[in-house]
């Protein structure tokens with residue numbers, strides 16, 4: 140048993156982090172650009188507008204990033220080498236999605252990844268694919284292809300300014316693979332929330348010392364790490380076994396680590412955490428969007444309960 | 450990332466399983482929790498059987514993965530746990546192996562492995578618990594002996610122990626962490642009084658130990674005089690290592706039993722309860738994976754498990770309490786009957802967030818040593 144990352148897996152992790160990290164450095168860009176504006180220039184005003192106006196796609200997807208991810212093999216990772224893929228497995232895909240989740244890369248990453256090999260151009264990042272998951276479609280209007288089609292889709296006023304949402308009448312059957320990769324994204328977001336909180340706790344001073352010296356703050360941070368590390372073990376293991384029950388477990392823990400982590404991170408940031416001035420709210424909102432994928436938590440809980448009596 | 454075992458490890462598992470299948474039916478029934486002499490005999494008898502079969506030193510000499518398999522299989526088969534042997538096998542033994550002289554190793558290690566001597570841990574004092582280095586029990590040199598006075602508290606298994614890993618203050622003038630020494634104290638020495646304390650779960654699991662001019666030979670000192678804090682850190686790193694592996698396996702079994710009971714008594718129809726058990730299933734599966742991760746890491750670094758143990762302990766100790774709270778929900782009013790399964794365990798589970806470092810202390814460790822947050826004043 141060697142339940143640790145291999146050298147190759149670490150290298151892949153670093154490569155993905157390099158690409159998505161460079162493009163989301165500081166708060167300069169959330170990897171999308173306001174319509175008509177330049178990518179990589181952060182301007183909170185359209186973000187706020189996007190949140191206020193239902194269904195108005197103020198954001199276009201950063202196509203250059205999509206192709207960069209394509210070049211990196213993000214979408215084709217699991218395709219056989221004969222089909223132009225890297226021939227890698229689920230654990231590698233999970234590591235890549237974790238990094239995307241950490242950087243809050245916007246766009247229908249999951250749908251495009253799952254379409255690689257099935258939809259022309261998805262593997263290389265030429266084609267942007269959106270898909271119905273449960274009753275929702277993310278990034279429908281920016282996509283070149285929507286699977287399996289989105290009859291009767293109605294735009295929503297999405298809670299996450301960086302994830303335009305449509306609601307569809309007929310629920311799509313969740314794909315366990317999608318649930319696992321979503322859990323990996325949640326894991327990345329949970330880890331990011333912990334990092335941000337710790338960074339802030341070290342530098343922000345009150346009462347003449349860094350707030351991180353106060354135990355109440357310290358303990359919030361410690362619990363963020365604990366939840367993240369437990370979720371990490373579950374997500375990585377599910378990637379190795381690809382077992383449905385393992386995936387359901389990974390999902391529950393990763394959802395909780397991301398959502399609770401973002402809330403605790405907000406608490407550590409105080410008033411500033413409640414604004415658009417820092418990244419925290421975006422972590423929280425994205426975590427909530429992802430928690431609705433794959434049929435919501437009830438199904439996962441019931442699956443895990445059923446596992447106890449079989 | 451690989452969760453499969455080598456063929457050698459699988460062979461070890463198969464051999465162990467076969468042996469357990471043969472010997473467990475021959476074991477006498479578990480004695481009552483109140484009958485300490487019987488418990489001691491039972492636990493030592495089991496250790497002797499392990500010794501004769503070549504499994505005695507699995508905690509010391511085997512690879513972390515082999516130890517994981519050992520704990521997993523023994524728990525699955527319902528074999529006795531280390532019990533009264535806990536401190537000797539998992540604290541004092543490894544500490545002496547790492548820090549003791551050849552004479553000390555020869556004197557103390559074989560009897561632990563053969564199941565002949567029981568150890569207890571005399572660290573905590575009435576005024577030094579979380580703040581362990583605040584301990585005040587004094588030892589002054591008198592010829593070839595230390596003369597020890599003071600008192601210890603919460604000393605598990607003190608009533609039936611032969612030896613005590615004892616922390617004493619040898620230099621009261623030195624800074625708090627410096628003047629401490631680690632001694633092996635024979636529990637039959639004159640001047641020792643043991644006063645059993647009844648735990649909330651009913652049995653006299655631990656005791657207060659009064660030390661009145663107890664003479665301990667200087668040759669029983671492990672490590673240098675006044676260097677006991679460093680030795681203590683070695684001991685504690687063993688304590689938080691793989692100590693809970695078997696228990697995670699046990700919790701997963703209990704969860705299955707709870708579901709079966711809920712199906713039998715009709716509570717399973719309550720979807721809120723079902724989902725709660727489903728969530729616990731997710732948690733204990735994840736804790737098992739985290740255990741595998743930690744063991745794998747220990748194996749890769751070839752050493753003692755690091756602060757990762759605190760992350761595990763924090764999560765596990767709370768999950769264990771939730772598990773038995775869920776058991777109470779399955780049982781309904783019957784949960785007030787201590788004769789029902791799980792309900793004594795529900796009480797015992799309350800100690801897990803206190804013993805071996807409280808959750809608050811563990812969170813401080815995680816925040817300061819892993820996350821690098823500043824120390825509080």
Ligand SMILES: Cc1cc2nc3c(=O)[nH]c(=O)nc-3n(C[C@H](O)[C@H](O)[C@H](O)COP(=O)(O)OP(=O)(O)OC[C@H]3O[C@@H](n4cnc5c(N)ncnc54)[C@H](O)[C@@H]3O)c2cc1C
Pocket residue numbers: 354569570571572573574575577578579580602603604605606655800803804805806807808809810
């Ligand atoms: C079942 C059981 C078996 C035990 N067996 C042994 C044994 O064999 N040998 C042995 O030596 N000891 C043993 N102990 C003792 C155990 O290690 C201590 O109980 C534990 O370390 C806590 O110390 P305390 O009881 O003095 O509580 P205190 O230190 O008085 O703590 C009381 C409360 O204050 C909190 N607190 C204290 N300091 C801080 C801080 N810095 N920050 C935040 N909160 C703080 C604690 O978290 C706790 O909530 C055992 C305990 C139990 C429950």
